[in-house]
Amino acid sequence: xxxxxxxxxxxxxxxxxxxxxxxxxxxxxxxxxxxxxxxxxxxxxxxxxxxxxxxxxxxxxxxxxxxxxxxxxxxxxxxxxxxxxxxxxxxxxxxxxxxxxxxxxxxxxxxxxxx
Amino acid sequence: xxxxxxxxxxxxxxxxxxxxxxxxxxxxxxxxxxxxxxxxxxxxxxxxxxxxxxxxxxxxxxxxxxxxxxxxxxxxxxxxxxxxxxxxxxxxxxxxxxxxxxxxxxxxxxxxxx
Numbered sequence: 001x002x003x004x005x006x007x008x009x010x011x012x013x014x015x016x017x018x019x020x021x022x023x024x025x026x027x028x029x030x031x032x033x034x035x036x037x038x039x040x041x042x043x044x045x046x047x048x049x050x051x052x053x054x055x056x057x058x059x060x061x062x063x064x065x066x067x068x069x070x071x072x073x074x075x076x077x078x079x080x081x082x083x084x085x086x087x088x089x090x091x092x093x094x095x096x097x098x099x100x101x102x103x104x105x106x107x108x109x110x111x112x113x114x115x
Numbered sequence: 116x117x118x119x120x121x122x123x124x125x126x127x128x129x130x131x132x133x134x135x136x137x138x139x140x141x142x143x144x145x146x147x148x149x150x151x152x153x154x155x156x157x158x159x160x161x162x163x164x165x166x167x168x169x170x171x172x173x174x175x176x177x178x179x180x181x182x183x184x185x186x187x188x189x190x191x192x193x194x195x196x197x198x199x200x201x202x203x204x205x206x207x208x209x210x211x212x213x214x215x216x217x218x219x220x221x222x223x224x225x226x227x228x229x
Contacts, residue, residue, distance in 0.1 A: 009156060036220075043119060044208070044220035090159065103218070105151075105159040 002027040002093045006106035013113055015083055021076040021109045023065075023091030033074040034092040034103065035065055044090065050074065061085075086113045118142060119211045121221025128199055129229055136194045136224045138209030144189035145211035150182070153206040153223075165192040199228040 003026045013019045025031065035047040048059040055067040065076045074091060091106040118141040128134050138148055146167050151159040163184050164172040171184035181203075183195040192211075196203050208223040 004158070041124075041222060043121070043222040044210075046218070102149075102161065102164070103159075104161075107156060107158050 002031060002095060002104045004091050004093050004104055004106035006091055006109050008109045009107065010110045010112060013081055013111065015113055015115050016080045018079050019077065019081050019085075019111065021089050021091075021111065023074045023076065023106060025072050025074065025091075025093045027072075027093060027095070030096040031093045032096055033065075033067055034094070035059075035063070035074070035076050036090040036092060036105075038088040038090065038108075040087070047076075047089070081111070081113050083113050083115065085111060087111060119145075119209065119219045119221045121209050121224055123224060124222060125225045125227075127227045127229065130200055131198055134196045134199055134226060136196075136207055136209075136226075138192045138194070138211065138221050140190045140211040140213075140219070143211075143213045145192075145213065146189060147212040148186060148192040149210045149212070149218075150184060150192075150194050151208045151210070153208060159208060162194075167192075196226065199226070201228045204228045 005024045033050040036044040037047045038044045048057045050057050050067045058064045063078045065074050067074050088108045088110050090108045092103040094103050120139045120141055122137045148165040150162045152162050153159045161174050162177045165184045165186040167186045167189050173179045186192040204227050206223050206225050209221045210218050212218050
C-alpha cells in the first residue's frame with residue numbers, strides 16, 4: 001500500500017516569490033507520481049506527473065517537480081508565483097502495477113499568494 | 116478539454132433520507148469512473164471504482180449497501196448515500212477516466228446531513 005504525506009497544510013507567500021510545496025511518499029513498489037491543483041469551486045486538474053525517464057518534470061505554467069527516489073520525495077516548486085496560483089495542491093501516487101487510475105492522495109497544501 | 120460535471124455541488128438533507136450525486140463526462144466516454152470522499156484536512160480517499168455495465172468495486176471498509184453506485188451509461192455514474200446520517204457528511208468527488216491515461220475530476224459535492 002502507498003501513502004502520501006504533505007506536511008504543510010497551508011503555505012502563504014508573496015507574489016513573485018519562490019515557493020516549494022513538499023510531498024513525501026511511502027511505497028513498497030514502484031510508483032507513478034502526480035500533482036493536482038484545485039482552484040476554488042473547480043475540480044482537480046492534473047498539473048504534472050512523473051511516469052519514467054527524466055526525474056524533473058515541468059508544467060506549462062511554470063511549476064516543476066523532481067522525483068527523488070532515495071528521499072522518496074516529489075516536491076513541487078515555482079521560482080516566481082502569481083496571485084492566480086492561489087489554490088489547493090494535492091500530491092498523489094499510484095502503484096505502477098495498477099496504473100494511473102487508482103490514486104492515493106495527500107491531504108493537500110493550500111497555497112496563498114498575496115500582493 | 117474534457118469536462119466532468121458533478122451535481123449537485125452542495126446538498127443538505129435530513130438524517131435517514133437518501134441522497135443521489137451524479138457524475139457526468141460531458142465530451143468523452145468513460146468506461147471507468149471513481150468516487151472519492153474527503154474529510155476536512157484529510158486526504159481524498161478512494162471509495163469505489165465504477166465500471167459501466169457491471170458492479171462497482173468497493174475499497175476495503177466502504178459499505179456497499181450504504182453507498183450505492185450505478186454506472187448505467189458511458190457518460191453517467193451515480194452515487195446514492197442511503198439512509199444518510201451525520202457521520203456521512205463529507206465532500207464527495209468523482210473522476211472519470213479517458214483514454215491515454217487521462218483522469219478528469221468533478222468539482223465535488225458537499226453533503227451535510229442534519
